[in-house]
Amino acid sequence: MKISPRRMRWLLIIGFLAVWELAPRITGVPPVLIPTLSLTLISGFEQMDVFVENFFVTVREVFAAILISCLLGVSIGAILGGNRFLSRAMLPLASSLYAVPLVILYPLFTVWLGIGAPSKIAFGAFFGVFPTMLATASGVATIPRQFRVLAYSYRLNLFQETVRVLIPATIPTVLNGLRLGGALAIVGVIVSEMLASTSGIGYLISYYRTLLETPLVFFAIVFVIVLVTAFDMAMRKLENLVKHWMPEKSDGSETLSLSAG
């Protein structure tokens, strides 16, 4: 029988769930270390209202963080990418800052903004803004010269050139940046929830961990996966809007770029 990649993917997921259910039973690992799938679901559903409430706290924060990092990242990136002097002066700086583990700055965010939603949103946005900015900058900087010569030859004014040439030409790289930036914004929000916070999925994870309620920790992790998958699907929808003129993108590269985030 021939197995399509799609079927293979589902088989892997089902296989993973089966191992999750069976392996702890067979090996006798106690639930406090690795609870079975069924125990995780049963314990989780008992606390469903708590999870749903905190999930939507996280969703709102992630949404705001992505929105901010997208707006900031795209506009700063466009300015940097469009201006050779600025990009030469700033981009090396941005690239090296990018390598700093940003999480070391989180304590400062809590000092400035408290431990409520603002600090989590700001931190998530801060996490996400760099890749979005770098991708946009490189997208703008690498617009083929020929596109602009052509625009010049048809005497486009700056507004026409921006709308008809520069924006469409950078959409693919910007989308890549958003995918990376969005994934990192999710990381930022959840990490900040885990570090110092009173609500959100990340908060639940560290809260139940201190209570040694491992099945509930696992249940919270499932919610994080749901969130990430929803984000991935939303990005796919966006990418489909431009896919028809972009032949080179395949399913595989998208998954790779996500795992890089």
Next chain:
Amino acid sequence: MTIQIQPPLPGAIEVQNIGLKFGVLTALEHINLSVESGRFIAIVGPSGCGKSSLLQIMGGLSRPSSGTILCGGVPMNGPDPNRTGIVFQDSSLYPWLTAQKNVEFPLTVKGCSRREREEAAKEALALVGLAGFENKYPHQLSGGMKQRVSIARGLVQDPPILMMDEPFAALDEQTRIVMGDELLRVWARTKKTLVFVTHSLTEAVYLADEVIVMSGRPGKIIDRIQVDLPRPRRADMMSSPAFNDLRIRIWEQIETPRSEQ
């Protein structure tokens, strides 16, 4: 005393004493050339002789350091798609637009009505043999087809002059020959003045009424060769003695300055 002045035809080109300097480097020197309306001229020369720069200056895309270009008797002070259509070597189609929309592009930015531009673009695409491919995106077209779209775009505003900068350089040889014949057919039907820059001597002799031979450093016109092969040209002419004589005469001119260095 009255002087009878014949107004120049819109397709006539006068290149008057063009010079181009980059700092101390002289790229073009004393270029004088006049092209009668409706003629097909090819410009050949070693790489770096400035033939593409000359074409860009003639098309108003870049400014000379000295001298004037008159197209249809009027100086070129910048690109003017109503007077000269320009066809570039490659990657000059916008990948996010269909063939139809790419051809419509010059009319769209000029603000022509939807009906007007759709009709003109359809007609131009049919002229280059691409009827039925209107809704394809560039990545769905072969290299030759993409260049046909570029040519259609160059023709869509019906300028009296068409300038082509190594338009077939990126194509394989068979496609090149086919495209050459296509171009001759289009030229015979539209009666435009055609300026064709190429590095292929065979192509130049096969297509043109007159071959302008340039030398490098500084770029100068060293010969103008009338090609008196009968029209319509046929591929078997390439093996005729007359054809070979012309080719060798050009080759010797291009080769000599190099061996003297």
